[in-house]
Amino acid sequence: CFRDIESLARDHGTYASMLRTHLQTGMAGYDYVLIDCPPSVGQLTRTALAASNEVLMPIQCEYFAMEGLAQMIEVIRQVMVERDRQLQFGGILLTMYDPRLELTLEVENEVREFFGDIVFFTVIPRDVVCAEAPSHGLSVIDYAPRARSARAYVELCMEVLDSE
Numbered sequence: 517c518f519r520d521i522e523s524l525a526r527d528h529g530t531y532a533s534m535l536r537t538h539l540q541t542g543m544a545g546y547d548y549v550l551i552d553c554p555p556s557v558g559q560l561t562r563t564a565l566a567a568s569n570e571v572l573m574p575i576q577c578e579y580f581a582m583e584g585l586a587q588m589i590e591v592i593r594q595v596m597v598e599r600d601r602q603l604q605f606g607g608i609l610l611t612m613y614d615p616r617l618e619l620t621l622e623v624e625n626e627v628r629e630f631f632g633d634i635v636f637f638t639v640i641p642r643d644v645v646c647a648e649a650p651s652h653g654l655s656v657i658d659y660a661p662r663a664r665s666a667r668a669y670v671e672l673c674m675e676v677l678d679s680e
Contacts, residue, residue: 526577532562532563532599536566536567549565550572557588561591562591562595565592565595566598568603569603570603571606572607574611574640575608575609577610577611577613577620577623578619582623607634607676608631608636609638609640610627610635610639611640612621612626612640612642612671613640613642635670638668638671638672638675639668640665640668640672643656645665646664646665654668656669657669657670
């Protein structure tokens with residue numbers, strides 16, 4: 517829908533409302549619209565959160581994952597207070613998952629132990645096609661439909677749909 521959504525992030529309240537309205541009218545034929553935000557807690561992410569109904573939070577199975585997760589949860593709480601609206605927490609998605617790495621297993625255990633059932637069963641494996649697809653202007657599923665990561669994203673969709 518928007519190629520340069522960064523321009524909408526200047527005034528959090530006004531532009532969040534504009535984004536929400538645009539999504540409601542322009543995307544009325546869709547059941548789900550995903551807003552992929554940068555891995556930061558800046559104004560763009562806050563604007564997207566303020567325009568959203570639900571949050572799906574991906575975290576990489578890497579060293580600073582828990583710290584970033586704690587920061588993002590605080591930002592979500594702040595947005596809910598500022599905008600006086602509820603924001604459903606759809607779940608936590610483990611990404612860049614490599615079961616051969618001890619760190620991956622440590623992060624997974626910590627996240628699952630602390631957050632329990634809100635962590636998706638599906639994990640997105642570390643896969644080079646995830647890095648290559650955006651450079652071709654394609655999703656992973658369109659770029660390499662048979663790749664492990666593409667299949668994992670399809671599994672995630674099924675898990676989300678089954679949970680409703």
